[in-house]
Amino acid sequence: MAKKQSFADKASKRSFTKTCPVCGSELHYVKHVKAVKSENGWKYRSLNVGVCKCNEKEIYG
Template identity: 45%
Template structure:
């Protein structure tokens, strides 16, 4: 049986439900962030985008945001 369509609101809610995740290193709250990496594909001679959701906290802030 089909799962059914999910709306944009339910997709965002699913990602943001993990608000109480604590970082084991700095003991601060980790927030979900969508990380987009652009990769050049030589075979097709075009740019591709890899998206993944990662958890960002205070100890990984410089690596993720480049601050």
């Protein structure tokens, strides 16, 4: 019983925070604004990106 409960706790925590399968660090979701060139000029698209050690330099500059 105790084992089952702790497993459920872990499962619920997992759905809350995501971990990067590559570096194993926690993913932080940030709104990343990207400039996209279109026919009428530059447009800004914002999207939620999971940031970890793999791509933090790319996102934060």
